[in-house]
Amino acid sequence: MSQVKHHLDLKGTPCPINFVKTKLKLEELESGDQLEVLLDEGEPIKNVPRSVREEGHKILKLDKEGDYYKVLIEKV
Numbered sequence: 001m002s003q004v005k006h007h008l009d010l011k012g013t014p015c016p017i018n019f020v021k022t023k024l025k026l027e028e029l030e031s032g033d034q035l036e037v038l039l040d041e042g043e044p045i046k047n048v049p050r051s052v053r054e055e056g057h058k059i060l061k062l063d064k065e066g067d068y069y070k071v072l073i074e075k076v
Contacts, residue, residue, distance in 0.1 A: 006035040
């Protein structure tokens with residue numbers, strides 16, 4: 001498994017801005033690259049992973065880290 005080289009800290013970022021920023025970052029990456037995104041509880045963790053899947057990308061991991069979530073996405 002390749003090392004995660006791309007990170008996005010979106011703690012405190014409201015919906016839908018957090019998905020827009022995630023989508024823009026994914027557009028910069030190559031297919032197969034991994035992006036780690038930090039998201040708040042509530043709407044962000046419900047909406048962003050779902051929207052990323054709808055775009056066709058893979059959610060490899062979703063872990064709760066204290067009061068936020070760490071989501072590992074693979075660009076397809």
